[in-house]
Amino acid sequence: MKESNYIKIYTGSFIIAQLITDHLEAIGITPVIKDETESARLAGFGSSIPGLQEVYVTKDELDTAVPVVENVTSELQN
Structure with a gap:
Protein backbone atom coordinates (compact mmCIF):
# COMPACT_ATOMS: atom_id res chain seq x y z
CA MET A 1 0.00 0.00 0.00
CA LYS A 2 1.29 3.44 -0.92
CA GLU A 3 2.03 5.80 1.97
CA SER A 4 0.02 9.03 1.92
CA ASN A 5 1.65 12.44 1.92
CA TYR A 6 -1.30 13.80 3.94
CA ILE A 7 -1.72 13.98 7.71
CA LYS A 8 -4.97 14.52 9.60
CA ILE A 9 -4.81 17.66 11.73
CA TYR A 10 -8.43 17.96 12.88
CA THR A 11 -11.59 15.89 13.30
CA GLY A 12 -14.80 17.58 14.38
CA SER A 13 -17.78 19.67 13.42
CA PHE A 14 -18.33 21.15 9.98
CA ILE A 15 -18.28 24.71 11.33
CA ILE A 16 -14.90 24.41 13.05
CA ALA A 17 -13.44 22.52 10.10
CA GLN A 18 -14.59 25.35 7.84
CA LEU A 19 -13.00 27.98 10.12
CA ILE A 20 -9.73 26.04 10.09
CA THR A 21 -9.92 25.72 6.31
CA ASP A 22 -10.50 29.46 5.92
CA HIS A 23 -7.53 30.30 8.16
CA LEU A 24 -5.27 27.81 6.38
CA VAL A 32 -8.17 18.38 2.00
CA ILE A 33 -11.53 17.95 3.73
CA LYS A 34 -12.92 14.45 4.22
CA ASP A 35 -16.60 14.15 5.03
CA GLU A 36 -17.63 10.51 5.29
CA THR A 37 -21.20 11.50 6.13
CA GLU A 38 -21.60 13.31 2.84
CA SER A 39 -19.86 10.52 0.94
CA ALA A 40 -22.17 7.95 2.52
CA ARG A 41 -25.23 10.07 1.74
CA LEU A 42 -24.23 10.41 -1.89
CA ALA A 43 -23.72 6.65 -2.09
CA GLY A 44 -27.14 5.98 -0.55
CA PHE A 45 -25.97 4.93 2.90
CA GLY A 46 -26.42 6.50 6.31
CA SER A 47 -23.87 7.57 8.89
CA SER A 48 -23.89 7.40 12.66
CA VAL A 68 -3.61 27.41 13.12
CA VAL A 69 -5.77 24.54 14.39
CA GLU A 70 -4.69 25.25 17.97
CA ASN A 71 -5.52 28.96 17.62
CA VAL A 72 -8.94 28.35 16.11
CA THR A 73 -9.95 25.74 18.67
CA SER A 74 -8.63 27.77 21.63
CA GLU A 75 -10.51 30.89 20.46
CA LEU A 76 -13.75 28.90 20.45
CA GLN A 77 -13.18 27.60 23.98
CA ASN A 78 -12.86 31.09 25.48
Whole structure:
Protein backbone atom coordinates (compact mmCIF):
# COMPACT_ATOMS: atom_id res chain seq x y z
CA MET A 1 0.00 0.00 0.00
CA LYS A 2 1.29 3.44 -0.92
CA GLU A 3 2.03 5.80 1.97
CA SER A 4 0.02 9.03 1.92
CA ASN A 5 1.65 12.44 1.92
CA TYR A 6 -1.30 13.80 3.94
CA ILE A 7 -1.72 13.98 7.71
CA LYS A 8 -4.97 14.52 9.60
CA ILE A 9 -4.81 17.66 11.73
CA TYR A 10 -8.43 17.96 12.88
CA THR A 11 -11.59 15.89 13.30
CA GLY A 12 -14.80 17.58 14.38
CA SER A 13 -17.78 19.67 13.42
CA PHE A 14 -18.33 21.15 9.98
CA ILE A 15 -18.28 24.71 11.33
CA ILE A 16 -14.90 24.41 13.05
CA ALA A 17 -13.44 22.52 10.10
CA GLN A 18 -14.59 25.35 7.84
CA LEU A 19 -13.00 27.98 10.12
CA ILE A 20 -9.73 26.04 10.09
CA THR A 21 -9.92 25.72 6.31
CA ASP A 22 -10.50 29.46 5.92
CA HIS A 23 -7.53 30.30 8.16
CA LEU A 24 -5.27 27.81 6.38
CA GLU A 25 -6.22 29.11 2.94
CA ALA A 26 -5.49 32.66 4.12
CA ILE A 27 -1.85 31.65 4.66
CA GLY A 28 -1.55 29.71 1.41
CA ILE A 29 -2.31 26.17 2.59
CA THR A 30 -5.03 24.27 0.73
CA PRO A 31 -6.28 21.49 3.03
CA VAL A 32 -8.17 18.38 2.00
CA ILE A 33 -11.53 17.95 3.73
CA LYS A 34 -12.92 14.45 4.22
CA ASP A 35 -16.60 14.15 5.03
CA GLU A 36 -17.63 10.51 5.29
CA THR A 37 -21.20 11.50 6.13
CA GLU A 38 -21.60 13.31 2.84
CA SER A 39 -19.86 10.52 0.94
CA ALA A 40 -22.17 7.95 2.52
CA ARG A 41 -25.23 10.07 1.74
CA LEU A 42 -24.23 10.41 -1.89
CA ALA A 43 -23.72 6.65 -2.09
CA GLY A 44 -27.14 5.98 -0.55
CA PHE A 45 -25.97 4.93 2.90
CA GLY A 46 -26.42 6.50 6.31
CA SER A 47 -23.87 7.57 8.89
CA SER A 48 -23.89 7.40 12.66
CA ILE A 49 -22.20 10.79 13.27
CA PRO A 50 -23.52 13.44 10.87
CA GLY A 51 -21.48 16.59 10.35
CA LEU A 52 -18.13 15.12 11.37
CA GLN A 53 -15.29 16.24 9.10
CA GLU A 54 -11.56 15.60 8.92
CA VAL A 55 -8.99 18.18 7.79
CA TYR A 56 -5.76 16.99 6.17
CA VAL A 57 -2.61 18.85 5.07
CA THR A 58 0.60 17.65 3.45
CA LYS A 59 3.49 16.61 5.65
CA ASP A 60 5.44 19.65 4.46
CA GLU A 61 2.70 22.00 5.72
CA LEU A 62 2.21 20.30 9.09
CA ASP A 63 4.43 22.60 11.19
CA THR A 64 2.59 25.68 9.86
CA ALA A 65 -0.92 24.18 10.01
CA VAL A 66 -0.96 22.78 13.56
CA PRO A 67 -0.68 26.21 15.26
CA VAL A 68 -3.61 27.41 13.12
CA VAL A 69 -5.77 24.54 14.39
CA GLU A 70 -4.69 25.25 17.97
CA ASN A 71 -5.52 28.96 17.62
CA VAL A 72 -8.94 28.35 16.11
CA THR A 73 -9.95 25.74 18.67
CA SER A 74 -8.63 27.77 21.63
CA GLU A 75 -10.51 30.89 20.46
CA LEU A 76 -13.75 28.90 20.45
CA GLN A 77 -13.18 27.60 23.98
CA ASN A 78 -12.86 31.09 25.48
